[in-house]
Amino acid sequence: MDPHQLRTYVTVARLASFSEAARELGYTQSAVSQHIAALEQDLGAPLLTRRPVAPTAAGERLLEHAGPLLLRLDAARADVVRMAAAPQQGLTLATTPTALGAGVLAVLPPAGVILRVLTRAQIPAAVATGAADLGLVDGLAAPSDPLRLPDVAPLTTLGIAEEPVSVLLPAGHPLATRPGLRLDDLADARWLDAPDAALPLDQLRAATGGGAFRPALRYEGTDLRTLTALASAGHGLTLLPRATATAVPGTVAVPLTAPRVVHRTELVHGGSLGGAAAEVVRKVVGRKVVGRV
Template identity: 70%
Template structure:
């Protein structure tokens, strides 16, 4: 399966238009049509209906594979390219919002840094494909356990920070006086769904031992990245939120009660290209500012 043809197919299916895909890819519409015809001939199946332009059942199934296949190819090209690349004088770091911990920020070089905020799931992809020299990603896990990251390419993940978690609720909430809270007692509560600014509800459902998909109802969805806004929403009674304890504590009109069960922590990991072992140059790891950033975080 020719990856060039596959990329063309993904663009046409996403845009539902041969002409729009041609403009996006810089091809003629005739070339796009030829790419789709060649891919359908290779697979022996129709992939797109023409009027309207939409994937066939076989085409929809191909789309389920296409993203991972193309990402792996991009990651392989970037990984091999690092062996020939000269050491860089600047540093590009991709980070999920809650991964910007005081320890990680203090380790950044004083100059020549580009810091890009990305959704958690995009950080490994950015490092794998060379969009970023290093990544900082966060999530919840049992103490000392690694995060479960998508298998996009060989990456080295190193834990650089772990903090307790706390439930944020209004100061006058009936549970505000507790010394600790159990997740089991909060299944039926109303929650703030804030995928970037807090711990996503999907992660709570994943670690909860109850029936799959049960509980943790969304009262309000916040799509921003400002943790202070999330805490203010919790303080105003719009729903509960789960945050690292240092971020949740000391906010007026809000109370942060430590989560005591299950035993979970907020974990931040440093992501670097390569699977570890050997010298940095041997495995294509970044040198220069990225290497220094990694050493400061690991020390």
């Protein structure tokens, strides 16, 4: 299977247009049509209907494979280029909004740093493809257990911090005076579904072996101030690292007492490091910051 043809197919399927795909890829429309025809001949199955342009059943199945395949190719290219290239003086760090309190900020270079706030799903891919030198990912986990990250490429992960978590409630909420809360008691509460800002609801469900955790409002963003404003206004509860949840105006942060889970942060990098990225990893390892946040 030709990766160029596969990339063309993914682009046509995403844009639902041969002409738009040609413009995005810098090909002629005829070349795009030839790529699709050659791929369909290679696989022995039609992949797209033409009017309208949409994946067939076989095309949908190919799309399930295409993303990981193309990402692996991009990751392999980036890894080889990193090995051959001279070490860069600058550093690009990709992070979630709730991972920044993990002690890495103290060891960043004084200049030449680009900080990108991305979603949890985007960070491993950004590191694998060279869009970021290092990544900070976080989530709920049992103490000392590693996070479950997508298998996008061979990446090295280093656990760098664990801290307790708190439930963020409006100041007038009936549970705001409790000394601690159990997730089982909150499964039927109104929750904010903010997968890229708070700790995701699917991780709450996994921590309790199920539970409804019904979202009252979905927030598709990464800004913590917006998230906490929604919680303060009574639109739903949210779960945050203890340090992040503390001292938010109009809210109360109540510690989560059961199940025994922590907010875990891991540093992610590719196989070969040099320059500023290697120095940051060396300092992080030397600080041994797990459990100290």
